[in-house]
Amino acid sequence: MSVTGKKWRMITWMATLLAMVLLSGCTTLRGTGDLGLVVERASGSVQVLENSHNTLLGSVTGLGDLSHATAVFSRDGRYAFVFGRDGGLSKVDLLTMQVVNRVIQAGNSIGGAISQDGRLLAVANYTPGGVRIFDTETLQMKLDLPALAADGKLSKVVGLEDAPGQSFVFSLFDAGEIWLLDVRDINQPKVQKWTQAGLQPYDGLVTPDGRYYLAGLFGEDGMTVLDLWHPEKGLRRILQGYGRGEAKLPVYKMPHLEGWAVAGNLVFLPAVGHHAVLVADLQNWQEVAHIPVHSQPVFAMVRPDNRQVWVNFAFPDNDTLQVIDIPTLKVIKAFRPGKGIMHMEFTAKGEEVWISLRDEDRVEVYRTDTFERVAALPASAPSGIFFASRAHRMGL
Amino acid sequence: MSVTGKKWRMITWMATLLAMVLLSGCTTLRGTGDLGLVVERASGSVQVLENSHNTLLGSVTGLGDLSHATAVFSRDGRYAFVFGRDGGLSKVDLLTMQVVNRVIQAGNSIGGAISQDGRLLAVANYTPGGVRIFDTETLQMKLDLPALAADGKLSKVVGLEDAPGQSFVFSLFDAGEIWLLDVRDINQPKVQKWTQAGLQPYDGLVTPDGRYYLAGLFGEDGMTVLDLWHPEKGLRRILQGYGRGEAKLPVYKMPHLEGWAVAGNLVFLPAVGHHAVLVADLQNWQEVAHIPVHSQPVFAMVRPDNRQVWVNFAFPDNDTLQVIDIPTLKVIKAFRPGKGIMHMEFTAKGEEVWISLRDEDRVEVYRTDTFERVAALPASAPSGIFFASRAHRMGL
Numbered sequence: 092m093s094v095t096g097k098k099w100r101m102i103t104w105m106a107t108l109l110a111m112v113l114l115s116g117c118t119t120l121r122g123t124g125d126l127g128l129v130v131e132r133a134s135g136s137v138q139v140l141e142n143s144h145n146t147l148l149g150s151v152t153g154l155g156d157l158s159h160a161t162a163v164f165s166r167d168g169r170y171a172f173v174f175g176r177d178g179g180l181s182k183v184d185l186l187t188m189q190v191v192n193r194v195i196q197a198g199n200s201i202g203g204a205i206s207q208d209g210r211l212l213a214v215a216n217y218t219p220g221g222v223r224i225f226d227t228e229t230l231q232m233k234l235d236l237p238a239l240a241a242d243g244k245l246s247k248v249v250g251l252e253d254a255p256g257q258s259f260v261f262s263l264f265d266a267g268e269i270w271l272l273d274v275r276d277i278n279q280p281k282v283q284k285w286t287q288a289g290l291q292p293y294d295g296l297v298t299p300d301g302r303y304y305l306a307g308l309f310g311e312d313g314m315t316v317l318d319l320w321h322p323e324k325g326l327r328r329i330l331q332g333y334g335r336g337e338a339k340l341p342v343y344k345m346p347h348l349e350g351w352a353v354a355g356n357l358v359f360l361p362a363v364g365h366h367a368v369l370v371a372d373l374q375n376w377q378e379v380a381h382i383p384v385h386s387q388p389v390f391a392m393v394r395p396d397n398r399q400v401w402v403n404f405a406f407p408d409n410d411t412l413q414v415i416d417i418p419t420l421k422v423i424k425a426f427r428p429g430k431g432i433m434h435m436e437f438t439a440k441g442e443e444v445w446i447s448l449r450d451e452d453r454v455e456v457y458r459t460d461t462f463e464r465v466a467a468l469p470a471s472a473p474s475g476i477f478f479a480s481r482a483h484r485m486g487l
Numbered sequence: 488m489s490v491t492g493k494k495w496r497m498i499t500w501m502a503t504l505l506a507m508v509l510l511s512g513c514t515t516l517r518g519t520g521d522l523g524l525v526v527e528r529a530s531g532s533v534q535v536l537e538n539s540h541n542t543l544l545g546s547v548t549g550l551g552d553l554s555h556a557t558a559v560f561s562r563d564g565r566y567a568f569v570f571g572r573d574g575g576l577s578k579v580d581l582l583t584m585q586v587v588n589r590v591i592q593a594g595n596s597i598g599g600a601i602s603q604d605g606r607l608l609a610v611a612n613y614t615p616g617g618v619r620i621f622d623t624e625t626l627q628m629k630l631d632l633p634a635l636a637a638d639g640k641l642s643k644v645v646g647l648e649d650a651p652g653q654s655f656v657f658s659l660f661d662a663g664e665i666w667l668l669d670v671r672d673i674n675q676p677k678v679q680k681w682t683q684a685g686l687q688p689y690d691g692l693v694t695p696d697g698r699y700y701l702a703g704l705f706g707e708d709g710m711t712v713l714d715l716w717h718p719e720k721g722l723r724r725i726l727q728g729y730g731r732g733e734a735k736l737p738v739y740k741m742p743h744l745e746g747w748a749v750a751g752n753l754v755f756l757p758a759v760g761h762h763a764v765l766v767a768d769l770q771n772w773q774e775v776a777h778i779p780v781h782s783q784p785v786f787a788m789v790r791p792d793n794r795q796v797w798v799n800f801a802f803p804d805n806d807t808l809q810v811i812d813i814p815t816l817k818v819i820k821a822f823r824p825g826k827g828i829m830h831m832e833f834t835a836k837g838e839e840v841w842i843s844l845r846d847e848d849r850v851e852v853y854r855t856d857t858f859e860r861v862a863a864l865p866a867s868a869p870s871g872i873f874f875a876s877r878a879h880r881m882g883l
Contacts, residue, residue, distance in 0.1 A: 120516055120582060122519040122564040122566070122581075123518040124519055124562055124565070124878050125563040125564075143562055143605065164520075166520055166521050166538075167519070167537070168518040169518030186516060207837075208838050209521075209539065255792040255794070255837065300792055300793040301792040301836075302792075302793065320794070354696065355696065355769070395696075395881075396698075397696040398651070398716070418716055439562075439878070439879035440603045440604075440879070440880075440881055442604050460652060480878075483520065483835035483879055484836075485792065485836055
């Protein structure tokens with residue numbers, strides 16, 4: 092063989108090796124604990140972010156209809172599972188910034204959750220009404236559970252959350268039921284059902300310790316609690332008539348319940364159709380406070396160190412944020428970052444918060460102690476912001 | 488230029504690129520949220536682990552004296568900072584499994600913490616008694632704070648924890664003091680000091696919400712609390728005389744206080760020199776229960792979903808584990824995994840627990856609901872086990 096032939100062999104070998112290495116995505120070697128994403132609802136894309144230096148790393152497109160989209164994260168923090176409104180379920184690799192798998196699993200979907208062990212995803216569907224469960228590795232469907240209510244009709248499913256014991260818990264909007272689904276053995280799922288959960292449960296939350304499931308009601312002033320340590324005790328109605336006879340206002344945007352509601356004994360909940368954040372005591376479920384706020388609250392989120400609750404509002408007051416001081420239960424700060432505040436996300440230890448300003452096409456980052464703005468980043472009609480550190484918490 | 492010359496240029500270029508790519512460690516592209524490490528105390532090494540499939544990924548050596556070693560994690564989960572007993576502070580890259588930086592920062596050290604924003608490390612030193620603070624990027628020293636107590640002497644520092652507001656809080660063993668160090672501006676650190684913290688504070692914990700600092704006392708039956716929301720209220724002594732007049736036993740191994748002590752209102756604490764786990768109510772600090780256990784507890788760790796407390800014991804009973812059921816405050820399980828149980832670490836959502844069995848040269852993984860053993864892995868005299876998900880929690 093000639094010398095030139097050897098050289099060509101070497102070139103070929105090196106090129107092959109190089110291609111393999113490049114395809115493995117090695118340029119993005121980094122930790123995933125400070126990653127996250129911003130949903131760009133209008134363009135069906137997400138921007139991958141990192142919150143150590145507050146930068147956007149790149150964009151991932153092709154995710155379909157992302158209005159009301161949410162995301163959960165694999166336990167290694169590498170993959171985001173994005174639930175689209177169009178029933179799309181996409182697996183996004185935050186390191187290579189690629190969609191590595193995607194299924195259209197239903198016609199209309201409202202979010203989902205990841206199991207305690209990280210192996211299963213559950214999606215809450217409006218059409219067809221029910222829950223479908225998928226393998227996180229392959230996105231293969233493992234269970235199809237129609238939400239066939241006691242009235243014989245399929246119901247929309249809302250407020251789907253993960254719970255301890257490899258369970259999911261969710262509400263049936265039309266039927267007013269709460270179901271607890273145990274998937275320890277996915278081939279023999281166990282379902283417990285409670286009727287009489289109240290009129291139109293519209294969203295739910297699981298407390299950070301995984302003990303309580305709370306369903307917010309749209310059709311009446313009140314909420315419903317299920318104690319997951321004592322499911323045999325059934326449902327409990329709390330905060331009944333919290334509007335205190337005041338005329339309920341037209342609801343411009345449904346509030347959201349999130350797993351960031353609890354600080355010590357207290358749980359903070361946006362009232363529906365009233366300008367108030369409700370505070371209940373987890374030990375007896377009595378109302379502790381009814382905090383007047385600027386407008387109709389959408390999110391009321393507890394800072395991870397339990398010192399503050401940040402509140403945003405429905406249109407036309409979605410340019411304003413208020414901050415409640417938990418020790419005094421008073422609003423201590425109000426400011427107007429800009430138009431179309433859709434979501435907030437605290438860093439895991441709470442020193443900073445990211446805010447999406449849909450109508451300003453940007454996200455902003457604030458220090459939570461001084462309220463100083465530390466970053467402003469361009470994004471196209473941003474809505475939800477989700478950090479990979481959610482992988483390590485229940486009910487998110 | 489000849490064709491051969493061009494080929495050689497191409498070969499050289501490719502070889503350079505390949506070397507760069509390989510040096511960047513691309514073969515280990517993966518998420519870091521499920522990583523962790525096992526300390527191998529006798530050999531000065533750690534094993535890198537992943538808890539999604541429960542495997543050991545590789546070993547990192549050259550970390551010095553690792554008796555009583557602990558670790559904290561960078562906010563991206565990529566780096567572990569290992570605090571050695573010999574004053575060594577090592578930065579370990581969990582992806583490339585290399586020591587990327589290492590300083591001998593003191594003569595005798597007892598652990599450390601990482602700041603709320605992830606930019607600073609604080610180390611508690613016995614010799615010279617004090618706290619030193621380092622930049623997480625470079626391990627450059629940013630602050631040297633001798634623990635010069637009110638009695639004019641240097642004291643050993645113990646129970647150093649991170650707290651909200653970019654603070655660290657710690658105790659002076661010899662002097663019986665508690666200090667709160669605010670490093671928002673590292674060039675102008677602020678220190679608040681409390682004397683009369685009790686006789687020989689030996690370890691401390693910060694509650695998961697960052698509100699309370701608790702110091703355990705070795706020199707007397709009792710503990711001391713500092714409310715970080717109200718430092719102006721000073722120290723409060725709790726659980727005084729918890730031994731109830733029983734003769735205190737010789738203490739074979741000091742208990743450890745950890746940030747996994749709180750479940751709802753209840754805080755679970757190992758008694759010193761008594762066969763008991765103490766339970767206090769966070770709202771009024773009264774003793775709620777005094778749970779008799781098998782022997783002298785070392786760790787009493789709350790499962791992340793607040794349902795159980797797992798307890799290990801001092802020599803010669805360090806072959807046994809007990810599990811306390813929190814709803815009933817009773818021991819519901821006791822078993823003997825093997826000799827030399829040194830530490831336990833729960834997965835972030837609590838479905839599994841890793842246990843180190845020093846004298847059996849292995850670590851084991853158990854399901855926490857069925858107590859079934861799901862893995863047994865070889866390790867050389869393993870002691871501490873630390874998961875990278877700690878990066879997202881306060882007081883760990």
